[in-house]
Amino acid sequence: MKKERKSRGLSVLLPLVAFLFVLGFSQNAHAYAWMLQHGYTACSTCHADPSGGELLTPYGRVTSDLLLRMHYGAPAKDDPPPSPGVFWGAWEPPEPLLVSGSYRNLYVIRPDQPGREVALVPVMQADLYGQLRLGKFRLGGSIGLSKVTAGSPHARAAQVTAGQGNELNLIARNYYAGYQFSSEFLLRAGRLNLPFGVRMPEHNVWVREATRTDRESDQQHGLALAYVGEHMRGELMGIGGNYQFGPDQFRERGYSGYVEGIANSHLAAGISSKVTFAEVDRLTYEANTLRQAHGLTLRAAPFDNLSLLAEVNALFRTNADAGYVGFAQVNYEAIQGFHVLLTGEVLDQGLGQSALVTSTGYGEPNLGGWLSLDWFFFKQLEFRTDLITRTTDKFTLIGQLHFYL
Amino acid sequence: MSLNSKTRFVAIVLGGLGIALSAQAALSSAGPSTFEFRAVGPAGLTINGEGSGLVATEAGGIVTLVVPLTELKTGISLRDDHLKKALEVTAHPKANLAVERSKLTFPADNKEFDGSAVGQLTLHGVTKPSKFTYKVKRTGSDYHVQARLEVDITQFNMEVPCYLGVCVDKNVKVKTAFKVRDN
Numbered sequence: 001m002k003k004e005r006k007s008r009g010l011s012v013l014l015p016l017v018a019f020l021f022v023l024g025f026s027q028n029a030h031a032y033a034w035m036l037q038h039g040y041t042a043c044s045t046c047h048a049d050p051s052g053g054e055l056l057t058p059y060g061r062v063t064s065d066l067l068l069r070m071h072y073g074a075p076a077k078d079d080p081p082p083s084p085g086v087f088w089g090a091w092e093p094p095e096p097l098l099v100s101g102s103y104r105n106l107y108v109i110r111p112d113q114p115g116r117e118v119a120l121v122p123v124m125q126a127d128l129y130g131q132l133r134l135g136k137f138r139l140g141g142s143i144g145l146s147k148v149t150a151g152s153p154h155a156r157a158a159q160v161t162a163g164q165g166n167e168l169n170l171i172a173r174n175y176y177a178g179y180q181f182s183s184e185f186l187l188r189a190g191r192l193n194l195p196f197g198v199r200m201p202e203h204n205v206w207v208r209e210a211t212r213t214d215r216e217s218d219q220q221h222g223l224a225l226a227y228v229g230e231h232m233r234g235e236l237m238g239i240g241g242n243y244q245f246g247p248d249q250f251r252e253r254g255y256s257g258y259v260e261g262i263a264n265s266h267l268a269a270g271i272s273s274k275v276t277f278a279e280v281d282r283l284t285y286e287a288n289t290l291r292q293a294h295g296l297t298l299r300a301a302p303f304d305n306l307s308l309l310a311e312v313n314a315l316f317r318t319n320a321d322a323g324y325v326g327f328a329q330v331n332y333e334a335i336q337g338f339h340v341l342l343t344g345e346v347l348d349q350g351l352g353q354s355a356l357v358t359s360t361g362y363g364e365p366n367l368g369g370w371l372s373l374d375w376f377f378f379k380q381l382e383f384r385t386d387l388i389t390r391t392t393d394k395f396t397l398i399g400q401l402h403f404y405l
Numbered sequence: 406m407s408l409n410s411k412t413r414f415v416a417i418v419l420g421g422l423g424i425a426l427s428a429q430a431a432l433s434s435a436g437p438s439t440f441e442f443r444a445v446g447p448a449g450l451t452i453n454g455e456g457s458g459l460v461a462t463e464a465g466g467i468v469t470l471v472v473p474l475t476e477l478k479t480g481i482s483l484r485d486d487h488l489k490k491a492l493e494v495t496a497h498p499k500a501n502l503a504v505e506r507s508k509l510t511f512p513a514d515n516k517e518f519d520g521s522a523v524g525q526l527t528l529h530g531v532t533k534p535s536k537f538t539y540k541v542k543r544t545g546s547d548y549h550v551q552a553r554l555e556v557d558i559t560q561f562n563m564e565v566p567c568y569l570g571v572c573v574d575k576n577v578k579v580k581t582a583f584k585v586r587d588n
Contacts, residue, residue, distance in 0.1 A: 040449075044449065062483075
């Protein structure tokens with residue numbers, strides 16, 4: 001048994017060593033991930049959240065128009081600059097107020113799931129975001145609608161209303177009060193995105209699910225201090241638990257954080273760490289479980305239109321073998337606004353002693369691969385499709401139409 | 406005139422000729438150059454830009470580097486327009502750095518030198534002394550130069566550029582690499 005645990009420990013260490021090895025050789029790479037190629041090494045120039053995601057600043061809105069979406073034909077010399085206003089530029093809120101929103105629908109094709117071969121979810125996401133700045137103080141949050149199938153791990157943790165089954169519910173993913181000490185430091189208290197790993201839109205990629213750090217509904221209540229500088233950024237959050245569900249024994253408490261060094265406009269690498277304890281795990285029902293995730297991230301771009309995101313984490317939890325989770329994603333922007341993405345992922349959450357956790361992904365390596373096409377076809381409009389194949393799910397094709405205000 | 410006197414005379418003449426030739430020698434650009442600048446803003450914003458067409462000349466013992474500002478690029482055309490407006494490139498299309506040759510160190514063949522000097526930087530129609538660092542390597546009559554300086558744009562009657570609430574720092578880092586030949 002000891003020998004088995006030792007070899008499992010090695011299986012965790014080896015990917016980490018390999019990652020460090022690769023990282024060591026990446027120093028000379030001309031690399032920058034996605035927006036890094038335009039000098040945007042950090043996120044908070046364009047987003048209200050210092051670690052990125054959701055609510056855009058006016059600068060971010062204009063930048064997305066200039067750099068993110070497809071442009072058809074060469075711009076005329078006398079074209080006006082893009083509007084920073086919401087509703088496709090129709091309204092410019094007063095400067096201290098940020099307003100935005102996001103809508104996504106979803107179609108899913110799973111030929112090997114009888115009775116669920118094709119599904120259409122008209123509203124996968126319908127959120128409104130806002131933030132008001134009063135001097136150095138900030139108040140912000142989101143509110144939205146959600147309707148998921150009974151037993152879904154998604155959305156439930158962010159519910160405000162208590163509708164069961166597949167009823168429509170009001171959800172709030174984020175809300176906070178903050179104080180901006182300086183242009184580098186922001187302190188926030190509230191329900192916040194957990195600062196951990198690569199902040200990415202694919203909430204169901206294994207690195208986000210296994211570390212419970214997606215932006216779909218894994219937010220927690222707590223206190224977070226963020227730092228964003230020219231050569232370094234990071235955020236550390238004390239987690240007090242998710243007070244949008246109960247009872248208290250299900251609440252996870254601990255910390256989550258990351259630090260990322262920015263070598264230059266083309267390369268950034270970081271470390272993440274998260275430790276939480278819950279009397280009863282809300283998803284696996286394991287008792288008195290300390291969950292840990294510690295890992296490395298890399299954002300790089302070897303060419304102007306090619307970027308690489310990667311993350312690997314060691315996973316530990318009470319009364320279970322060590323596990324690991326990782327992903328690497330190559331993003332090729334064939335033409336501005338049209339991306340081809342290849343993602344590979346690996347997961348072994350570690351076999352536990354509890355008979356409650358027996359599903360695949362625990363105690364054996366699972367592999368996954370994604371082929372994705374992401375088309376920002378017009379201002380604030382995106383269409384994305386993903387072909388996903390996993391050890392546990394041979395073929396899933398999903399598509400989504402997304403617009404944001 | 407003895408042989409020694411003749412030798413001494415020839416040496417003096419040749420020496421004088423050498424000094425005269427040296428005085429006439431002048432540096433000029435010899436090959437491609439790079440010109441890069443870096444401005445930082447709040448929350449990790451970094452703007453990397455580049456220009457082209459740097460020209461080095463020498464006259465009257467003054468070495469001058471001239472950079473056209475009309476074609477500076479930052480990767481976003483709108484930002485390029487804002488930059489050109491801030492620099493008022495129509496009125497001031499070039500920036501130049503003039504340095505006395507005597508204040509520069511020229512290493513021996515196949516040797517390198519790292520140092521700093523002060524030149525007169527003219528930007529936005531304003532001339533100010535500006536310290537820069539440089540690294541030079543000599544190969545024959547060619548000098549391969551890398552130079553860096555930091556410019557406080559407010560010292561040159563420029564306002565700090567801001568756009569939609571995002572302002573860059575007043576200090577802008579400049580880096581250039583070029584080759585000059587001692588003709």
